[in-house]
Amino acid sequence: MKATLNDTVLAEAEQDDLIKIEGNWYFPPASLKKELFESSDTPYTCPWKGEAQYWNVRVGDDVHADKAWSYPTPYDGAASRVGKDFAGYVAFDPSVTVAP
Template sequence: MAVAKWNGVVLAESDAVKEIEGNLYFPPDSVNMEYLKETDTHSTCPWKGLATYFDIAVNGEINTDAAWHYPDPKPAAKEIAGYIAFWKGVEVTP
């Protein structure tokens, strides 16, 4: 069971993660969205497409742009559409 934790709180937990380029992407229904807030930050991957980022807010602390997803990925990455990945100090264990 893969788990994503930050600041003592489980952000996501799933047996159905997808690993791409060393990042674990969690299915949308496995993520505790009450801790995530979409931001205006975006980045572009040549083969995955446009990524949108989330701030993570836990116990009064904010981890800026510490999660991302591809809401409408390019065809090569369609398997991770809507799946969410974490970084910036979020502990992700497979």
């Protein structure tokens, strides 16, 4: 699976390595092109997953605000609810194409 924005690959991994949560594919941290990501100060806390870290994505000279997010330290019980530890996995805004 690949996550792309404006023909730039942001992350790539085998589908078996991804986790699907609430309709979003979460990519493992090692699959990211980390040089394209900048942390965002946007706050959000999911009632059952925990505090999110949002990421801005840089494609060329353009910075796309809050196009990705992760849960660095999910709440206790969140991993068992999902069936796998998803700490640090990254999901993308619908404007990012996620496809095989």
